[in-house]
Amino acid sequence: MNTLIYTACLGLFGLLAEIFNLRKYLIPIMVLGLAVIFSLNLQTWNHPETHFNGMLTDSNFSTAFSGLAIFIMLIILILAGDFYTSSDDEKHISDYMAILVFTLCGALMMFSYANMAMLFLGIETLSISLYVMAGSRRFEVKSNEAGFKYFLMGSFASAFLLFGIALIFGVTGTFSIDGIGVYMRAHADQLDPLFIVGMLLMIFAMLFKVSAAPFHFWAPDVYEGAPSLITALMSTLVKIAAFAAFYKLLSVCFVFALGKAEIILTVSCAATLLIGNLVALTQDNFKRLLAYSGISHAGYMLLAIISLQGSTDSALFLYSAGYAVASLAAFAIAITVFKATGTESISGFNGLGKKNPMLAAGLSMAMLSLAGIPPFAGFFGKYFIFSEAMRNGYQNLVFLAIISSIIGVFYYMKVIVAMYSKPANEFEVKPTFSYQLVIIVCILLSIIIGVFPGLFTKLL
Amino acid sequence: MLTLILLLIPLIASILVLFLKGESVKWFSFFATIVQLIFTFYVYSVFQNKEAAKSLLAINIEWISSPKINFNIALDGMSLLMVFLSNLLMPLIVLAGFNRTQERSHIFYSLVLLMHFALIGVFVSFDGFLYYIFWELALIPIYFISLNWGGVNRSTVTLKFFIYTLAGSLLMLFGFLFLYWNTNLHSLSWFDLTVNHICSCKQGFIFWMFFIAYAIKIPLIPFHTWQPDTYSTAPTQGTMLLSGIMLKMGLYSLLRWLLPIIPNGVAEYTPIAIALCVIGVVYASVIAIMQTDIKKLFAYSSIAHVGLIAAGIFALNMQGIQGGLVQMLAHGINVVGVFYCADIIINRTGNSNINSLGGIRLLAPRFATYFIIIVLGSVALPLTNSFIGEFMLLFGIFEYNSWAAIMAGLTIILGAVYMLRMYQKVMLGDLNENVTVFEDLKWNEELVLATIAILIFVFGIFPKPILELVEPIATEIFKISFVK
Numbered sequence: 001m002n003t004l005i006y007t008a009c010l011g012l013f014g015l016l017a018e019i020f021n022l023r024k025y026l027i028p029i030m031v032l033g034l035a036v037i038f039s040l041n042l043q044t045w046n047h048p049e050t051h052f053n054g055m056l057t058d059s060n061f062s063t064a065f066s067g068l069a070i071f072i073m074l075i076i077l078i079l080a081g082d083f084y085t086s087s088d089d090e091k092h093i094s095d096y097m098a099i100l101v102f103t104l105c106g107a108l109m110m111f112s113y114a115n116m117a118m119l120f121l122g123i124e125t126l127s128i129s130l131y132v133m134a135g136s137r138r139f140e141v142k143s144n145e146a147g148f149k150y151f152l153m154g155s156f157a158s159a160f161l162l163f164g165i166a167l168i169f170g171v172t173g174t175f176s177i178d179g180i181g182v183y184m185r186a187h188a189d190q191l192d193p194l195f196i197v198g199m200l201l202m203i204f205a206m207l208f209k210v211s212a213a214p215f216h217f218w219a220p221d222v223y224e225g226a227p228s229l230i231t232a233l234m235s236t237l238v239k240i241a242a243f244a245a246f247y248k249l250l251s252v253c254f255v256f257a258l259g260k261a262e263i264i265l266t267v268s269c270a271a272t273l274l275i276g277n278l279v280a281l282t283q284d285n286f287k288r289l290l291a292y293s294g295i296s297h298a299g300y301m302l303l304a305i306i307s308l309q310g311s312t313d314s315a316l317f318l319y320s321a322g323y324a325v326a327s328l329a330a331f332a333i334a335i336t337v338f339k340a341t342g343t344e345s346i347s348g349f350n351g352l353g354k355k356n357p358m359l360a361a362g363l364s365m366a367m368l369s370l371a372g373i374p375p376f377a378g379f380f381g382k383y384f385i386f387s388e389a390m391r392n393g394y395q396n397l398v399f400l401a402i403i404s405s406i407i408g409v410f411y412y413m414k415v416i417v418a419m420y421s422k423p424a425n426e427f428e429v430k431p432t433f434s435y436q437l438v439i440i441v442c443i444l445l446s447i448i449i450g451v452f453p454g455l456f457t458k459l460l
Numbered sequence: 461m462l463t464l465i466l467l468l469i470p471l472i473a474s475i476l477v478l479f480l481k482g483e484s485v486k487w488f489s490f491f492a493t494i495v496q497l498i499f500t501f502y503v504y505s506v507f508q509n510k511e512a513a514k515s516l517l518a519i520n521i522e523w524i525s526s527p528k529i530n531f532n533i534a535l536d537g538m539s540l541l542m543v544f545l546s547n548l549l550m551p552l553i554v555l556a557g558f559n560r561t562q563e564r565s566h567i568f569y570s571l572v573l574l575m576h577f578a579l580i581g582v583f584v585s586f587d588g589f590l591y592y593i594f595w596e597l598a599l600i601p602i603y604f605i606s607l608n609w610g611g612v613n614r615s616t617v618t619l620k621f622f623i624y625t626l627a628g629s630l631l632m633l634f635g636f637l638f639l640y641w642n643t644n645l646h647s648l649s650w651f652d653l654t655v656n657h658i659c660s661c662k663q664g665f666i667f668w669m670f671f672i673a674y675a676i677k678i679p680l681i682p683f684h685t686w687q688p689d690t691y692s693t694a695p696t697q698g699t700m701l702l703s704g705i706m707l708k709m710g711l712y713s714l715l716r717w718l719l720p721i722i723p724n725g726v727a728e729y730t731p732i733a734i735a736l737c738v739i740g741v742v743y744a745s746v747i748a749i750m751q752t753d754i755k756k757l758f759a760y761s762s763i764a765h766v767g768l769i770a771a772g773i774f775a776l777n778m779q780g781i782q783g784g785l786v787q788m789l790a791h792g793i794n795v796v797g798v799f800y801c802a803d804i805i806i807n808r809t810g811n812s813n814i815n816s817l818g819g820i821r822l823l824a825p826r827f828a829t830y831f832i833i834i835v836l837g838s839v840a841l842p843l844t845n846s847f848i849g850e851f852m853l854l855f856g857i858f859e860y861n862s863w864a865a866i867m868a869g870l871t872i873i874l875g876a877v878y879m880l881r882m883y884q885k886v887m888l889g890d891l892n893e894n895v896t897v898f899e900d901l902k903w904n905e906e907l908v909l910a911t912i913a914i915l916i917f918v919f920g921i922f923p924k925p926i927l928e929l930v931e932p933i934a935t936e937i938f939k940i941s942f943v944k
Contacts, residue, residue, distance in 0.1 A: 284598075357567075373596055374597055386633075413619055417607070453524055
């Protein structure tokens with residue numbers, strides 16, 4: 001709970017910074033603040049507590065995911081320093097920083113909610129901040145389009161979510177997720193049809209938020225149009241927050257009712273895997289490629305959601321962590337290259353292997369991790385998820401996931417091939433210090449998670 | 461502990477070599493591989509002392525608790541044989557690059573040594589998951605070696621190679637996961653899996669998951685299409701690594717992870733497997749006869765040879781398994797030799813078409829001598845190293861089915877046809893107008909070829925030590941797999 005309050009304070013401070021004329025020092029202060037919050041968050045480790053009359057609970061689940069989310073935001077803020085350099089950006093830098101931190105607030109609520117109201121508040125805080133950030137390049141048509149599209153689709157999904165919550169409240173008479181869980185256990189054999197409908201509406205809304213097929217159409221356009229840094233944020237923090245909230249919702253409130261929804265989740269998972277990977281094959285724009293790859297990763301994470309037993313949560317966490325560090329490294333490198341070449345297409349990476357071997361090696365490792373090749377974190381995440389799904393008897397889905405992994409390798413390799421075997425473009429790439437730092441830290445983490453996955457699965 | 465050191469020497473060397481520059485890179489890599497080779501002999505001496513060996517060679521610590529994965533490495537006879545083969549070939553492969561200039565050679569040798577690390581890891585892992593990690597890890601360095609230092613059309617060819625092998629590996633991963641959750645011990649330890657078999661009804665399914673992975677790696681027809689292109693595109697040292705050691709991973713895995721673990725599944729599908737192998741042997745030999753590109757010719761001949769080894773293993777009898785082990789060693793040495801000779805020719809003449817070469821013997825008599833020894837070694841002439849292995853393999857296949865043996869036996873005749881014809885066209889006769897200058901061997905080339913030639917004769921004339929090393933292993937595999 002303290003984590004949430006301090007993060008909100010930090011966001012408010014960002015807004016006030018404009019008044020006190022602290023623009024220059026804002027990012028270092030914010031980064032420092034988040035680092036402090038990160039360590040404060042660790043104190044809730046193994047101290048499960050309930051706050052605000054049962055609105056929020058701290059548990060190891062929320063602590064672990066909050067830690068990951070704060071880490072991601074820390075990286076994003078470090079990257080922001082050299083990303084927002086134009087004069088228009090500098091005028092708004094304190095707003096941007098504040099909104100970014102509020103996004104984190106929303107995510108933190110989604111990890112520790114114990115009440116449907118908090119879930120909704122968390123999702124809305126997260127989403128509204130993002131609608132603004134996606135459209136923050138005011139003079140670019142694509143950015144405007146992204147913000148508007150995301151807003152329209154997102155609010156539509158929020159309405160579904162709210163309707164679902166209302167129906168479930170109507171049946172159970174409570175907003176508390178534990179209370180709903182108790183009702184669900186008590187009435188497991190004959191659930192009220194309205195409860196089922198409410199559950200399905202909520203599931204649809206969550207599927208939208210995690211950009212699973214067939215609710216994924218917004219993702220590529222929004223990812224492409226939004227500023228690259230915000231795309232990085234959306235494809236990591238937002239996706240992970242949505243999945244954690246989804247997991248918690250299903251495992252606490254709907255476990256015994258899932259039989260009714262299993263077919264929906266299974267079909268959605270299979271479709272997400274195939275559509276994400278197959279459509280990614282044809283992409284030339286790197287951000288769109290990562291968007292579709294993100295959709296396919298949502299498919300793997302849905303597999304964890306479907307299995308939903310035993311140590312699925314730690315598998316989900318490991319997968320999220322591995323996915324996040326690899327994506328952040330990829331985005332940090334991509335932003336550097338975009339800046340140097342002025343294009344976002346994959347051909348912009350041509351010849352990077354010769355121009356800047358370190359960047360190329362970093363991007364190769366990030367791609368290999370995303371493709372799920374050992375010894376990188378991405379592989380272990382996948383392995384744990386497959387293993388859990390296999391244990392719970394979803395062999396066919398695992399087989400499909402393995403086939404789609406093979407397809408996935410093609411487009412990740414496309415980037416690597418472009419870097420090493422295509423003739424070089426005329427440009428100079430030199431990452432700034434903060435970008436180098438981020439890239440090195442993320443790649444190292446990716447290897448560390450890969451070599452010692454046990455450390456991270458024990459967190460939950 | 462000793463096994464761990466064997467594993468760590470190449471890894472540490474591959475990191476250190478990144479900090480070096482210029483010629484020192486090659487010398488350092490050579491030094492590291494020689495140290496590794498000497499250390500292997502020491503490990504072998506420890507290994508012979510059965511009492512001390514157990515505690516010194518095996519390590520088994522928990523890596524991940526759930527699902528249970530152990531860092532379980534050990535050395536038994538078969539592992540030792542493969543480790544010995546890799547460590548023997550590695551200095552030769554490094555030495556082969558001494559008179560070549562390479563861009564960014566520190567990265568190249570770092571990748572080569574990383575590959576060495578992964579290969580040793582494959583051979584000493586006794587936990588299925590650990591083995592899988594090393595198996596995949598071996599793919600990454602060789603991919604980047606071929607992509608960065610390869611010949612024409614390398615990006616398409618290497619991508620095909622990568623996707624092909626990765627597809628196989630992922631099926632194997634599925635197989636392992638399936639095994640893990642469907643056996644009651646919930647363990648992927650080799651020692652558990654060999655005792656506690658999965659129900660026979662599911663073995664057939666697992667068989668295909670593993671078999672396809674190995675068939676791609678070995679490669680067997682019809683999963684071989686990546687191989688000729690990759691062999692001819694990869695840089696020579698890459699080809700030597702691929703053909704000499706990496707392809708043995710597949711054969712080794714048949715003996716380690718297929719036969720003992722799902723014996724009933726293997727028994728059920730052996731006829732299909734042998735048929736594929738035998739068809740492959742004949743098919744690859746016929747194609748090799750028609751090849752005019754020297755590297756492709758060797759690539760197809762390699763498919764024929766390993767097809768025979770795989771057929772012998774699938775014959776599921778002592779002679780077949782024993783012959784397979786002996787022949788793996790012999791083939792590793794010979795194939796590295798032929799590809800190196802091909803590289804020397806292509807490098808000096810800039811030409812890889814056997815019809816437009818000729819008379820090289822007149823200009824480079826010493827090279828011609830070594831080349832003929834290696835050629836004779838690979839056609840399995842008596843007194844060379846592959847004779848004894850191929851003989852045992854054919855004997856094993858004959859016991860299984862005489863027709864299969866007759867078909868597979870064609871490989872020896874056809875092999876002689878294409879190898880000797882190639883030698884005649886390239887080395888003998890009058891000087892071709894394309895070949896005007898051909899410098900004889902440099903010191904490092906001579907050292908590599910002389911070592912290979914000596915090994916060919918030594919193992920050919922005194923096969924006894926190898927046979928003695930191999931026999932208990934073959935007996936053990938046979939016992940675990942088929943005597944219940």
